[in-house]
Amino acid sequence: MQLHNTATGHKEQFEPQDPQRVTMYVCGPTVYNYAHIGNYRPPVVFDVLARVLRRRYPGVSYARNITDIDDKINAAAAREGVEIGVITSRYAAAFHEDLAALGVAPTDHEPRVTEHIPQIIAMIERLIASGNAYAAEGHVLFQVATYADYGQLSRRDTREMLAGARVEVAPYKKDPGDFVLWKPSTPDLPGWDSPWGRGRPGWHIECSAMAEALLGDTIDIHGGGHDLVFPHHENERAQSTCAHGGQVFARYWLHNGFVTMNSEKMSKSLGNVLLVREMLKHAPGEAIRLGLLTGHYRQPLDWNDDTIPDARRKLDRLYGALRDAGAVAPSDAKAPEAFVAALEDDLNTPAALAELFELARTLNKAESAEEKSRLAAQLRDAGSLLGLLHQSPQAWFALPSAHGDGAPAAAEIEGLIAQRADAKKAKNFKEADRIRDELKARGVLIEDSAQGTRWRYVDA
RNA sequence: GGCUCGAUGGCAGAGUGGUUAUGCAGGGGACUGCAAAUCCCCGUACGUCGGUUCAAUUCCGGCUCGAGCCUCCA
Structure with missing residues (x-):
């Protein structure tokens, strides 16, 4: 199997460390609103990758996290005057509903940050002990200068980046590029006791800690959206590599386009956000998945x-x-060779x-x-690798169209079809065509077929 | 300003140094009472200017345009 590795910029032959346990970590959502x-x-693309890997390798361990502590969550909770758990459970549930509608199979692990605070603190302690991080004014920061490879994943020159200095430089930072591992919480904010006082984890450290806890020091595949390459994945890579004595963190980095x-x-500011739960009111989840x-x-x-109409x-x-x-x-019968070969060529779904x-x-x-x-079996099996064609044709064709609200119900349709059949039998084609036009x-x-007349809803 | 990735027919979207996927839409035909579905056949492409080559949409460079990152972001 070939995969494009962001770290090298090339397509590479994929060889897992251990074919008995291929490990994959994908950055999941921060649950503070409905997802578009x-x-x-990423969930759909990496779901297909997981399906392809599971077919080829005896064991696959796939983790996709849920970030359930974050400043945006805190802000949403404050706005509604509720605990953050109210916010996170609401939007995590919505996320799961959407995933199910899109035919995304559950992952092997779905770690939550709030359930891994001890692991996060332990990793930060190790980074301080190894001299890669320092505490200052209740914060703990990763010192970028201690990791020579910093910037390699995203191909950025740290000196130029720092010279650009669009980041506001906090006074407690030794270097402008240093990023936060732990930050203090005021009494009104959620927090956990730590060696540096009551606080909460920074965004990047959580993924490093959870990937380590569930998948080990070196993982095979790390995925996410293209926008995560910098700073999120660059920082994860720095943290994990330094916490693991220089061991490779992720062997293949995969990033999907926008x-x-x-x-x-x-984006919200452009007002062009399409929420999946809104789309699902008018379109089958399977069509949305195929669209993606x-x-x-x-x-x-x-x-x-x-x-959506094209996908339908x-x-x-x-x-x-x-x-x-x-x-x-x-x-x-299994999916044809050429089909599998296309997917194994860097997931060439088209x-x-x-x-x-x-x-x-x-x-x-x-x-x-x-x-x-x-x-038919081959078609079904190939479809299953893409997470498609899992329902019966009858169920698919009976799905309401985008304009389904005004369409007649199945019983009425069957009645009209019976009337039309009588008209046809009597060679009254004018009446038969009238009924067809009405429908x-x-x-x-x-559609008339050898098996009788069948029907389906269509877009007007 | 720096970095990354693109630019393919009406739309979507792969791929390839020479024979130009696939789906939808369009045209013609078969089938059908007529349709639909299905099958067969057929148009319209490779941003632009140079270079390399026997040959470039495919490789290289400039330009133009577009998306993304450099700050929370899938």
């Missing part, structure tokens, strides 16, 4: 008004092939999808029962 479509690109909205960054997988994960993905029509085609195959005998459509075409043309059975106007498309 861009926030779900989702843009009509070519603009998605239509582009290569490292490229920016532009989300526009056509993305693609799924119509794939599910249509499965439906037309009919009730075929079960087969344990190329894999092309193979999926080739498979659907072949299935549509298949004549023998054995061939249909085998191809079409109301968002229902009907």
